[in-house]
Amino acid sequence: MLTFFEAVKRVLVGKPFASDRLRQRSLPRWLAMPVFSANAFSSVAYAPDEILLTLALAGVAAVAVSPWVGLAVIVVLLVVIASYRQGVRAYPTGGGDYEIAKRNLGPRAGATVASALMVDYVLTVAVSVSAAAQYLVALAPDLVDFRVSLAVAGVGILVLLNLRGSVGGARARAVPTYIFLAAVAGLCLTGLGQVLTGTLREAPSARFEIIPDPAFDAGLVGLAGALLVLRAFSAGAAALTGVEGPGSNVPSFQAPKGPNAASTLLVLGVVSAAMLAGVIYLANAARVHVVQNPAAQLLLDGRPVAAEYIQNPVLSQLASTVFSAGSVPFYLVVAATALILMLAGHAAFTAFPVLASILAADGYLPRQLSTRGDRLTFSNGILALGLGAAVLILIFRADVTALVQLYIVGVFVSFTVGQFGLIRHWSRHLRSTVDKSERWRMQKSRAINTLGFVLTAAVLVVVLVTKFEFGAWIALLAMAVLFVSMRGIKRHYDAVAEELAIDDAVRLRALPSRVHAVLLVSHVRKPVLRALAFARASRPSSLDAVIVDVDPEQTRRTLEDWERFEIPVPITVLASPYRDTITPILDYIRTLRSDAPRDLIVVYIPEYVVGKWWEQLVHNQTALRIKTRLHFVPGVMVASVPWQLASSDATQNFQNQK
Structure with missing residues (x-):
């Protein structure tokens, strides 16, 4: 007879799977792109919001700078995509930034990247699910008081689905991604047509007046204004999250794996850049206003907005402007956005347990994280990720803006260290390569990775300077704690292995x-x-x-x-x-x-x-x-x-x- 806890587990998780069901499918590019890029595509649901509400601290006039900030983010995005394409060529077996750093820079660099990635995955779930809850509120405003509960419930659903191993096949996950891409493309093209014909209406929030923060009474003039622009850029850089997905899953592509992964990265970069540019341009044209604190920053007819005012995210406001609120296209855009955000959270539930199992196999995390559960999933890693994300959501009350302040730090730490590792990789191979054409290819790859390293390192500095006091220090502290913990676990496992090793003295010891x-x-x-x-x-x-x-x-x-x-x-x-x-x-x-x-x-x-x-x-x-x-x-x-x-x-x- 099953015990009570075993019975509950059986109902929630299901019957165990035999080991022979564990197999890896190779995906064609048209399936691999939506499956491994959902996290990157979903960032268009909150990255433009962060740019606009940061600039809004200096008033309405400062928001007009948003297209230029978006352009800077797009430039960094395309450079990072080009750099990751070189990484795919260098490591066609996958492994991501952790493998690159460990092989080329040593175990300390590998542990640094691993700690950054693990913090980033927890924040990916917290940010994505919290943003999905925002879009659900845009569909049903009566749920506004339950936003935190919706976000925590969303994490719970993802945990259960991943523990069951029943999140659907590649086709099932590809369909929502393609629907989202089609919905955003339709929104941007329709909105652009309305701009060209002069029929684009103003957004519902355009009638609000934005009260500048007292620290930015002079707008974007002076050092304070420059720092605010940099802060908006660092917030918008959240659009780069998830771009490493295809490069970390090269073994899952159909042959030729490396070229297919590289071409998928190119498509990912172009599509993400186009969506980000289209959304920011339309938001500027429709005069979409989003602020950090509507009650204190928005005025309507000279008076603060009503206490019950619900500030909807940018994509939701654009959908109601271009298609009108309550229309079928409006519901399609908002629902597709909420779904792609949940898929982004699922992507983290796929990546985090795998990374944790690799780290456990390398001795940096407890061995329990390397074993599969009843349904052939890394159950312990899934539970740890779900718990961490739920705690963050509760602490920050599902506030996407507050969570994004922590988010981007780990992303650019892994970007920067990974790019430096690739520079070392190409330099090492150049010393032993004689063929001129091959040397030229390696030199070109090294130059691209050098540009990527310089740019991501510069962005990392900007992120740390502009976001440190707003929450980036929490992410850095979490990374430091993880790094120290992993190094301590590694030392413990190494010491135990040395202590238990069999030598001649042990073999000859008397009974x-x-x-x-x-x-x-x-x-x-x-x-x-x-x-x-x-x-x-x-x-x-x-x-x-x-x-x-x-x-x-x-x-x-x-x-x-x-x-x-x-x-x-x-x-x-x-x-x-x-x-x-x-x-x-x-x-x-x-x-x-x-x-x-x-x-x-x-x-x-x-x-x-x-x-x-x-x-x-x-x-x-x-x-x-x-x-x-x-x-x-x-x-x-x-x-x-x-x-x-x-x-x-x-x-x-x-x-x-x-």
């Missing part, structure tokens, strides 16, 4: 001189007699029974029973003036060890096998504490002798009947 058996007794009952029988069957050199005198009356009855049943084993009473059971036993064992250091001591402990979970709480607790303490005593083995109670027999019979 124990004698085996001394010790039977722990509390009452003379059937479990004790069975443990005694097992101890005698092992034919030890000597066998003693011991009882701790915690209750003198109980000890007296036990000794009387020992004599009455004529048990042919001497029994020793251990004094315990402070009613402690464990310390007298440990002192007795240590005395035996000091008298005969080469003897092996085997301690036999009778234990009950129970059928109900609550019965475990009222049995075996003292035995558990004794075993735990004895495990730290060298030269001592513990033998647990089970005695099945009636409840365990009933449970076993029920299982056999099933």
